[in-house]
Amino acid sequence: MKSEKQFQILVCIDGSEASYSGLRYAVRMGDDHSADLTLLFVRPVDEGLSSGGLQLEIARENMLNWGHELPGMRALKRGRDMLVEMGFMEDSWKEQVVHTDVRGDQLGDNSIVYTNEEGAKITLEMMVSPSVERGILDEIEIGEYDITIIGMCAEDETGSGKIRPATTKAVVSQSPTPVLVARDLEQDHGHFMCVDFTDKAIEAAVKDAKIAARCHCPIYLYSVAETDDELPIALDVVARARAAIEAAGMQVVSDTVEVGNPVEKILEQGRKYSLIVMADTSVKGFRRFFQTSVAYEVLERAENSVMIVR
Amino acid sequence: MRASLRLPGHPVLRSIMLFLREKRWLLFAIVVGVVFYLAPPPEGLSRDAQLVLVISVVAVILFMTEPIPLPAVAFMIIIAQVLLLGRDVAEVGASLMNGSVFFIIGSLMLAVAVVKQKLDKRLAYLIVRLSGTKTRNIAIGISVVSGLLASVIGEHTVAAMMLPVALTLITLTSDDPKKVRNLAAVLLFSIAYGSSIAGIGTPSGGARNAIMIGYWKEFFYDPTDPNTAKYLVDYVKWVMVSYPVFLAQLPFVIIILFSTFNPEYKHLTRAVVKLRAQIELEGPMKPSHFMAIGLFFLTLVGWVFFSNTIGLGTIALIGGVAFMVFGLVRWEDLNSGVNWGVVWLYAAAISLGIQMKDSGAAMWLADSFLTILPDFMETGTPLLASVSILTTFVTNTMSNGAAVAVLGPITLNLAHSTGSSELVVGFVTAISSAFAYLTVIGTPACTIVYASGYLKTTDFLKVGYKMVIMSTIILLVFAALYWPMIGL
Numbered sequence: 156m157k158s159e160k161q162f163q164i165l166v167c168i169d170g171s172e173a174s175y176s177g178l179r180y181a182v183r184m185g186d187d188h189s190a191d192l193t194l195l196f197v198r199p200v201d202e203g204l205s206s207g208g209l210q211l212e213i214a215r216e217n218m219l220n221w222g223h224e225l226p227g228m229r230a231l232k233r234g235r236d237m238l239v240e241m242g243f244m245e246d247s248w249k250e251q252v253v254h255t256d257v258r259g260d261q262l263g264d265n266s267i268v269y270t271n272e273e274g275a276k277i278t279l280e281m282m283v284s285p286s287v288e289r290g291i292l293d294e295i296e297i298g299e300y301d302i303t304i305i306g307m308c309a310e311d312e313t314g315s316g317k318i319r320p321a322t323t324k325a326v327v328s329q330s331p332t333p334v335l336v337a338r339d340l341e342q343d344h345g346h347f348m349c350v351d352f353t354d355k356a357i358e359a360a361v362k363d364a365k366i367a368a369r370c371h372c373p374i375y376l377y378s379v380a381e382t383d384d385e386l387p388i389a390l391d392v393v394a395r396a397r398a399a400i401e402a403a404g405m406q407v408v409s410d411t412v413e414v415g416n417p418v419e420k421i422l423e424q425g426r427k428y429s430l431i432v433m434a435d436t437s438v439k440g441f442r443r444f445f446q447t448s449v450a451y452e453v454l455e456r457a458e459n460s461v462m463i464v465r
Numbered sequence: 466m467r468a469s470l471r472l473p474g475h476p477v478l479r480s481i482m483l484f485l486r487e488k489r490w491l492l493f494a495i496v497v498g499v500v501f502y503l504a505p506p507p508e509g510l511s512r513d514a515q516l517v518l519v520i521s522v523v524a525v526i527l528f529m530t531e532p533i534p535l536p537a538v539a540f541m542i543i544i545a546q547v548l549l550l551g552r553d554v555a556e557v558g559a560s561l562m563n564g565s566v567f568f569i570i571g572s573l574m575l576a577v578a579v580v581k582q583k584l585d586k587r588l589a590y591l592i593v594r595l596s597g598t599k600t601r602n603i604a605i606g607i608s609v610v611s612g613l614l615a616s617v618i619g620e621h622t623v624a625a626m627m628l629p630v631a632l633t634l635i636t637l638t639s640d641d642p643k644k645v646r647n648l649a650a651v652l653l654f655s656i657a658y659g660s661s662i663a664g665i666g667t668p669s670g671g672a673r674n675a676i677m678i679g680y681w682k683e684f685f686y687d688p689t690d691p692n693t694a695k696y697l698v699d700y701v702k703w704v705m706v707s708y709p710v711f712l713a714q715l716p717f718v719i720i721i722l723f724s725t726f727n728p729e730y731k732h733l734t735r736a737v738v739k740l741r742a743q744i745e746l747e748g749p750m751k752p753s754h755f756m757a758i759g760l761f762f763l764t765l766v767g768w769v770f771f772s773n774t775i776g777l778g779t780i781a782l783i784g785g786v787a788f789m790v791f792g793l794v795r796w797e798d799l800n801s802g803v804n805w806g807v808v809w810l811y812a813a814a815i816s817l818g819i820q821m822k823d824s825g826a827a828m829w830l831a832d833s834f835l836t837i838l839p840d841f842m843e844t845g846t847p848l849l850a851s852v853s854i855l856t857t858f859v860t861n862t863m864s865n866g867a868a869v870a871v872l873g874p875i876t877l878n879l880a881h882s883t884g885s886s887e888l889v890v891g892f893v894t895a896i897s898s899a900f901a902y903l904t905v906i907g908t909p910a911c912t913i914v915y916a917s918g919y920l921k922t923t924d925f926l927k928v929g930y931k932m933v934i935m936s937t938i939i940l941l942v943f944a945a946l947y948w949p950m951i952g953l
Contacts, residue, residue, distance in 0.1 A: 208573045208623065
């Protein structure tokens with residue numbers, strides 16, 4: 156059973172370097188085992204037509220008979236080995252293998268749950284789903300995670316099992332919880348927290364501040380006014396965000412307000428930080444599907460990691 | 466705290482939006498279908514043929530985009546034939562079960578039965594004994610063995626058996642995938658392309674071949690006219706036409722692979738020694754292995770000598786049943802190893818193909834295609850080149866069997882309209898459907914080796930276009946020079 160106080164982190168592993176950089180960040184967030192980690196690999200269910208009517212499981216079983224592991228399990232075990240190397244996990248942890256039958260797929264869902272005596276939990280989960288996107292969203296829904304970390308592969312890095320950029324974007328747009336999109340996530344450059352003029356942006360800033368506090372990351376507040384007329388509003392919102400964060404017991408290193416195009420300014424200023432943090436405030440329900448917000452444009456164009464907070 | 470993080474959107478609304486997003490291609494297909502249905506029939510197209518085209522267009526969109534399970538598409542085709550075309554249920558039912566579908570069922574059962582015998586280690590032993598330890602020779606050995614086997618038992622069977630052989634050689638060379646990227650590409654593509662080019666070698670090499678044989682018989686054979694007997698293509702005739710095309714491509718596969726991916730290791734001595742040690746632990750071949758090989762050989766003999774009288778499909782079914790009778794495979798294994806939805810899909814696609822021909826839709830499409838072609842491309846090698854290019858394009862977007870089922874009626878009518886040989890155009894269509902080297906889903910062998918996790922989707926493009934050019938040139942050269950020599 157999951158402990159109420161434990162923070163839940165879902166890390167989507169696909170074998171890409173971006174996903175492992177996300178895992179390293181998750182370890183930092185779960186310092187001293189204050190968070191449970193789930194490493195998830197989603198395998199789309201085989202439709203059969205592309206393998207000529209022969210179930211792909213036949214080939215997979217053959218691989219297993221020769222002692223080869225499935226690609227997803229290889230990727231997950233590399234993640235587990237990294238956790239051991241980083242000292243986040245030890246060989247003495249209890250191991251429990253769980254298999255769940257899935258209708259229509261012989262291999263089903265498989266997971267290995269590691270627990271230590273203090274109740275900290277790390278799960279390696281290989282899930283089968285109609286699509287990678289559906290699998291990740293289902294897991295977010297079922298597992299009640301506090302944050303999801305997903306790697307953003309370059310288009311030319313996509314390979315078997317790798318999460319496609321379109322899938323990452325779909326998960327971000329539909330996830331009910333914050334999603335950190337990792338692109339070669341460097342750890343020590345702080346959270347570049349962008350706030351717009353809504354109350355929800357301030358709420359989101361406080362939420363991100365709590366996440367930043369978990370990994371001892373410095374917080375840099377930032378806002379952009381599109382015109383000089385809006386400058387006082389931007390200054391006000393940054394001041395309110397700072398006050399709210401400090402009231403919650405955390406510190407802000409700096410706050411900055413500039414005038415210009417929000418997307419361009421955020422991309423220009425945000426590239427030197429570990430994370431650009433955006434509040435997804437403009438979009439809800441139908442609008443989220445049909446409206447391009449600043450947050451999604453930044454997510455699309457940024458070269459470093461981006462976190463969308465709701 | 467957790468509750469406070471769960472903000473946006475009502476769960477029901479989120480579910481609806483997720484559903485709409487996942488099914489957007491289904492909605493698109495329905496909209497396209499409704500527009501085509503409501504539009505007046507173009508000149509020269511009957512209302513019945515227009516309705517067949519509506520079903521075909523919707524089905525092709527669903528084949529390519531897969532927003533719903535493909536067996537559901539198969540059943541939609543069947544339902545649409547009854548509801549939209551007003552066909553009798555018994556007539557539709559009869560069109561679903563023919564010799565081609567029997568062959569597909571039987572050959573898939575044989576494929577599972579053969580894979581379950583675990584003869585892969587014997588094959589690995591054969592390859593490393595013959596090829597030694599040089600990477601180039603091992604790749605040649607893998608592609609030759611894969612090709613020879615795939616030409617008779619289907620590329621998916623061979624790919625499933627050979628995949629662990631290649632993976633073992635790769636992992637015994639290095640545990641780090643980055644250090645063996647090119648080696649993995651060469652060995653895995655040797656399996657995939659070695660098998661893919663071989664699938665055209667004999668009728669039993671793939672469902673597409675049986676589908677084309679079925680179309681020739683269905684469309685052009687008239688038992689009362691002896692002149693149409695040439696449309697009954699038997700096993701030997703197919704082999705005479707197609708096997709040399711496969712053999713001619715084989716050396717080029719290795720040349721293309723080594724010029725595209727330069728393996729990091731020129732010798733695999735350490736891996737081969739370890740692999741031999743692993744294989745030797747297996748001990749001598751068991752009686753069940755000999756029995757399985759014998760049964761398969763007898764099935765092959767049946768195809769060669771009796772396919773003209775009782776049909777390829779019946780023999781394939783006899784082979785599959787024999788494996789069960791002798792206790793070499795359990796029905797449960799066959800039931801779980803064969804994707805029966807795919808059988809339904811092929812059956813429905815073939816049935817629709819027959820409707821396209823009977824309604825005149827295929828002829829209308831063929832004539833429309835001809836109006837696009839410049840005059841000089843309407844006969845001879847230019848026409849064959851255009852058929853080959855069209856088929857290559859379609860087969861790279863869907864399975865090759867489905868591509869032949871969809872395109873066959875059109876290209877065969879194209880041949881009829883231009884006065885070209887329906888046999889030649891049919892062979893070009895069936896053989897070109899194997900040129901699906903560009904995508905992961907193009908051929909079963911490509912899909913299976915991709916499942917290993919060692920290849921990127923871009924690898925298929927990087928090497929695939931060279932394979933397409935090579936295969937197309939060889940096919941057209943054979944069509945122009947060799948086929949006339951054997952009276953085709």
